[in-house]
């Protein structure tokens with residue numbers, strides 16, 4: 252199986268990442284409504300290229316992960332939070348998600364973080380299995396936090412030490 256190449260994002264990735272994000276939209280993972288034109292830019296004031304790692308296969312971007320601080324507090328600066336992870340549908344099941352998750356943990360360690368956390372919807376089985384298999388554990392559940400696609404869905408808080 253080809254090994255994905257993981258690198259930091261660059262401003263030139265705007266279009267490819269915006270398209271990937273829109274094409275992979277699903278109520279399985281998204282809490283925002285399906286994007287409609289005119290589309291918001293992928294990079295913005297809060298999240299720029301340095302906050303993203305991208306995965307390439309055959310020179311094409313097939314996935315990304317967004318890494319952020321959970322808050323702007325100095326006393327919380329030892330923690331990083333994954334605030335977005337997506338793999339293009341046609342590239343799923345080939346280890347791209349796992350490669351991105353490992354890379355983002357390495358990047359967090361490189362930045363000196365001690366912990367990494369994330370939030371995942373209770374019904375998102377593929378993502379939950381992936382996170383569990385990489386050592387993340389459930390640290391909290393907000394029951395029925397979201398009403399999506401006609402039903403209430405839990406918000407699951409996961410994390411691990413680095």
Ligand SMILES: CC(C)(COP(=O)(O)OP(=O)(O)OC[C@H]1O[C@@H](n2cnc3c(N)ncnc32)[C@H](O)[C@@H]1OP(=O)(O)O)[C@@H](O)C(=O)NCCC(=O)NCCS
Nearest residue numbers: 280336337338343344345346347348349371377378380381
């Ligand atoms: C979740 C997601 C990133 C996984 O990406 P991927 O490249 O397909 O994942 P990988 O091929 O690296 O799979 C790694 C592990 O994830 C789990 N997994 C992946 N797809 C799965 C599925 N459909 N059902 C159950 N487990 C699954 C498995 O544990 C798998 O390990 P295995 O191959 O040894 O069984 C991808 O499905 C995706 O982009 N989903 C939509 C966006 C999303 O849900 N993001 C997470 C938001 S919190």
